[in-house]
Every structure is written in C-alpha cells, then in structure tokens.
Amino acid sequence: MIRLTSVFVAATLALSGAAFAKPPLREVKEIYDPLYWALVAFEISEVCDSIEPRKFKGVADGWGLVRKARKLGYTDDEIKAFIKSDEEKERMRQRGDAYLKHKGASLDNPESVCALGRAEIERNSAIGVYLRAK
Numbered sequence: 001m002i003r004l005t006s007v008f009v010a011a012t013l014a015l016s017g018a019a020f021a022k023p024p025l026r027e028v029k030e031i032y033d034p035l036y037w038a039l040v041a042f043e044i045s046e047v048c049d050s051i052e053p054r055k056f057k058g059v060a061d062g063w064g065l066v067r068k069a070r071k072l073g074y075t076d077d078e079i080k081a082f083i084k085s086d087e088e089k090e091r092m093r094q095r096g097d098a099y100l101k102h103k104g105a106s107l108d109n110p111e112s113v114c115a116l117g118r119a120e121i122e123r124n125s126a127i128g129v130y131l132r133a134k
Contacts, residue, residue, distance in 0.1 A: 022073055025082040027092065030067050031072075034126070038062070040096050041120070041130030047107060048114035051121070054130050061130075 026032050038058050045053040069079050082088055097107075105112040120128035 022078075025069065025078070026088060026128065028069075031069050034065060036092060036095060037113065037126040038130050039092055040099060041117075041127045043096055044113055044117040044120070044127070045131060047110050048117050050134050051117040051131050052116055052134055054132055058130055087100060 038061060042053050042058070056060050066079055070076075099108060100113065100116065103116050105116040107113065116129075117131055118133065121131050121133060122128070
C-alpha cells in the first residue's frame, strides 16, 4: 500500500509539473509582440534616414519586458537564451518581412519603408511609438 501511495504521489507531482510548464517565450504574446514591434521599428529606422528610433523608450520597454518575463516565472537564463537564439531571430525576421510585404514595403525600396514608418508614426501605432521623424 505504501509503495502504491508513493507511485501515486510521484505520478501526481509529475503531471502537475507538466500542467504548469511555461510555454516558450515566443508564445507569450505580452512579451513577444512588444519585442517584435520594437524590432520592426528599429529595422525601419535602419533603412530610412529620415526616421530615427526612440532608443530610450526601446531600452526602457525592453527592461520592462525582462521584468515581466521574470514575474511570469522565466529565469534570466531562459530569457537570455530566447533573446540570443538564432532560431528566434530568424522567426522574428520572417515575421517582420511578412509585415513589410503586407504593408506594401520592401527593404529593396527604402522609400516604401520610409512611407510605412511615417504612417506608423502618424497612427501612433505599436510600431510608431518607437519611431520619430528627424
């Protein structure tokens, strides 16, 4: 009976651990989306000379995302691994390219990227808040 109880307790703990497992950070919209918006804004500012990034806002919001991830139970090692992951960088790059294409902009046509950046600034969108016109 004791052996059966031990097996039951061990199985329950294993299952409860699986039920509370954290999703990958890329699946946590409140972390991933703001990071994505800031990165798209940065890319726009890199391509378009007439638009600059709001660096202080980006850095402040970035630290805010780190704090939020910690509150959600992610360790500094998990956060660093996510940020440094080549796979995640490529996923972000592909999503950004798809967004530019959807909006009619192309990195091969800097003026189209500038027009998109100006529109984002004017709308004060999630991307536009990270940009300012020079």
